[in-house]
Amino acid sequence: MDLLPVAPIETLRRRHSQKWRGHPADVLPLPVAEMDFDLAPPIQAALADAVERSDTGYPAPMPALADALARFAGERWSWEIDPTAVTAVTDVGVGVVELLRVLARPGDPVVICPPVYAPFFGWVPEAGGRVHEVPLVDGRLDLAGLQRAFATHPAAFVLCNPHNPVGRVHTREELTELVRLATAYGVPVLSDEIHAPLTLPGAEFTPILTVPGAAEVAISLVSSSKAWNLAGLKCATIVTAAPEMAAVTDRLPPDTPWRVGHFGVLASIAAYDEGAPWLDRLLATLDDRRTLLGDLLAERLPKVSWRPPEATFLAWLDCTAIGAGATPRELFFTKGRVALEPGPRFGAAGSGFVRLNFGTSADILTAAVDRMVSAA
Ligand SMILES: Cc1ncc(COP(=O)(O)O)c(C=O)c1O
Incomplete structure (x- = not known):
């Protein structure tokens, strides 16, 4: 199945949503649960028609x-x-x-x-x-x-x-x-x-x-x-x-x-x-990103462990083995300029974890893991 494309990052940075406005321009944002794919065509058409009318x-x-x-x-x-x-x-x-x-x-x-x-x-x-x-x-x-x-x-x-x-x-x-x-x-x-x-x-x-x-x-x-x-x-x-x-x-x-x-x-x-065909392409794309993230972590950041999710575009990453002084979220943010969701926001059990949003392109995901590797 054809995977969904993602616009270049310069185009994504023109979005006004929380994901793209919540951080300085040098930060790769992968926290809040928004995706980077273009809207499904039938939804674009429905909204454009409504504006037209x-x-x-x-x-x-x-x-x-x-x-x-x-x-x-x-x-x-x-x-x-x-x-x-x-x-x-x-x-x-x-x-x-x-x-x-x-x-x-x-x-x-x-x-x-x-x-x-x-x-x-x-x-x-x-x-x-x-x-x-x-x-x-x-x-x-x-x-x-x-x-x-x-x-x-x-x-x-x-x-x-x-x-x-x-x-x-x-x-x-x-x-x-x-x-x-x-x-x-x-x-x-x-x-x-x-x-x-x-x-x-x-x-x-x-x-x-x-x-x-x-x-x-x-x-x-x-x-x-x-x-x-x-x-x-x-x-x-x-x-x-x-x-x-x-x-x-x-x-x-x-x-x-x-x-x-x-x-x-x-x-x-x-x-x-009308959005089921697009949804099926999305699921194939997220499946591909899930595999990519697993491969990237295994090769480049083996201290981070995870259980691949059965649903969602969110990865729950166990960073406790990194053992840095700072929390993993701070480490990746300040040293790597990649924004992830801090694990403790999800409860005490999230200490030492971050949540990463992989609803994006293979390029952005790879760049994010590279930044995490250099930070760690
Ligand atoms: C489990 C869960 N419930 C609710 C929401 C928020 O939904 P809404 O914007 O409809 O309140 C989210 C957003 O990521 C979510 O992950």
């Missing part, structure tokens, strides 16, 4: 957005979504916070599994809850630890599947056991499935709501924003599959669907309905 008013997400998501999920994952059980929401972060505001009383514990996407640590207190950590064990869900935590009756569990930053795609067996525990202890599961379309060759994504019994206890949050690089357009969706969880979304602020971006809705519909 001066179609920049308020969003009208339903039913078109829910219908498109349902078609995509059915074809991709054999996941049957009822479009009437889909709620549009500004982004996944807003979705999780608003759902937690419904589920948690002030001070209630909410379970998360670090190392995990750093904002989880902020979303819980933003909604009034208190973080209860059940760390991953060897990169996997600690089901025995979750059982002990669920026995204390937390207000909710926020699952990350696929799991950022370790790139793990939780298996159907693990999710089945998780659903059993959540049901037994009455703990609602909010499943952040934003990285699902980025499941790479070799792994299979299981939407939580396809697990028997999950509908009564779990809510899924999905978005086109990671896989098609649309984070700035602000559109995500909350999906339920049974009255028990629909009762939670019914209590969201009534204006919730109005707070999505109109361009996000249009781009998401184009992504779900």
Whole structure:
């Protein structure tokens, strides 16, 4: 399959997004989860057409957005979504916070599994809850630890599947056991499935709501924003599959669907309905970059170890063997002029780690590893 090209770095540096504006010009930025590929052509066309029509008013997400998501999920994952059980929401972060505001009383514990996407640590207190950590064990869900935590009756569990930053795609067996525990202890599961379309060759994504019994206890949050690089357009969706969880979304602020971006809705519909061929090229390209990164690390930086991710364009790199005085993030930044995400942002277990974004060209990835080699 033809791999996706990436524009020259001078062109990328003209972007105004966080990735390209967040650092001085001599720094290679590979932190925040944005990709460097051009937008999928059907999305470019949908947005250009909207500008042409001066179609920049308020969003009208339903039913078109829910219908498109349902078609995509059915074809991709054999996941049957009822479009009437889909709620549009500004982004996944807003979705999780608003759902937690419904589920948690002030001070209630909410379970998360670090190392995990750093904002989880902020979303819980933003909604009034208190973080209860059940760390991953060897990169996997600690089901025995979750059982002990669920026995204390937390207000909710926020699952990350696929799991950022370790790139793990939780298996159907693990999710089945998780659903059993959540049901037994009455703990609602909010499943952040934003990285699902980025499941790479070799792994299979299981939407939580396809697990028997999950509908009564779990809510899924999905978005086109990671896989098609649309984070700035602000559109995500909350999906339920049974009255028990629909009762939670019914209590969201009534204006919730109005707070999505109109361009996000249009781009998401184009992504779900016409963006699968481009997505398949993206996955082949990311698979290629994953292999390249593995080869580069093995040859040039063998002290850095990693487990290649099963999903996402994010690599979780164990730098503890480098043993420098500075943290690895500081070392690579100050000496190598390459910006990576510091591991401790993902929780205490991230000490000595960095997260590297390989959603870029082979040239930029190779240059970044070269800079890391000279810094180390
Ligand atoms: C696991 C996870 N959830 C949520 C987000 C943010 O999504 P949104 O911009 O829709 O809030 C990210 C962004 O990288 C992420 O990795």
